[in-house]
Amino acid sequence: MKSRGIISLIGKIRRDANQFIIDSLRSRGYEKLSPSHGDILSLLGDGRSLPMKEIARMINRKKNTVTVLVEKLVQLGYICKSPSPGDSRITLIRLTEKGEKMMPDFKKISDLLIERTYKGITEQEKSDLLHLLEKIWHNLQERNPVAGMNVNEKTRMD
Numbered sequence: 001m002k003s004r005g006i007i008s009l010i011g012k013i014r015r016d017a018n019q020f021i022i023d024s025l026r027s028r029g030y031e032k033l034s035p036s037h038g039d040i041l042s043l044l045g046d047g048r049s050l051p052m053k054e055i056a057r058m059i060n061r062k063k064n065t066v067t068v069l070v071e072k073l074v075q076l077g078y079i080c081k082s083p084s085p086g087d088s089r090i091t092l093i094r095l096t097e098k099g100e101k102m103m104p105d106f107k108k109i110s111d112l113l114i115e116r117t118y119k120g121i122t123e124q125e126k127s128d129l130l131h132l133l134e135k136i137w138h139n140l141q142e143r144n145p146v147a148g149m150n151v152n153e154k155t156r157m158d
Helices: 003-027 033-046 053-060 064-074 097-117 123-141 151-157
Strands: 079-085 089-093
Touching: 003 097, 033 053, 033 064, 033 079, 033 089, 033 097, 053 064, 053 089, 053 097, 064 079, 097 123
Parallel strands: none
Antiparallel strands: 079 089
């Protein structure tokens, strides 16, 4: 493979992984959930309540994007919002009973995706791949000489 194809290949992997998740969710009756909801559900899956700002930071998404995702999950009944007892300006997000009940399916889908992704790949190869992808990601976080800012600075400005 030519080295110029790596970004394209990463995009194809992401597309196919997302399709696997969508198909798996639909086959279990979760037609209105999407892969983008997974990070939030995963964070809340251990029973904790988190502020929106903290969720955005932990999943590396803009707060307005997280707000849209959270609103959809609230509408579907998987999570709920409540004011923080210590500071009513802070909104806490947590799973509802419906959200807690779907977590075994969520974990199973995640396990199946990981199993499929790493089929035929040794532990050393997994480690090497992760190391290389982290290096690529780090490289992309550096200052863009054309735009004059790094990716994180741009995200904070949006």
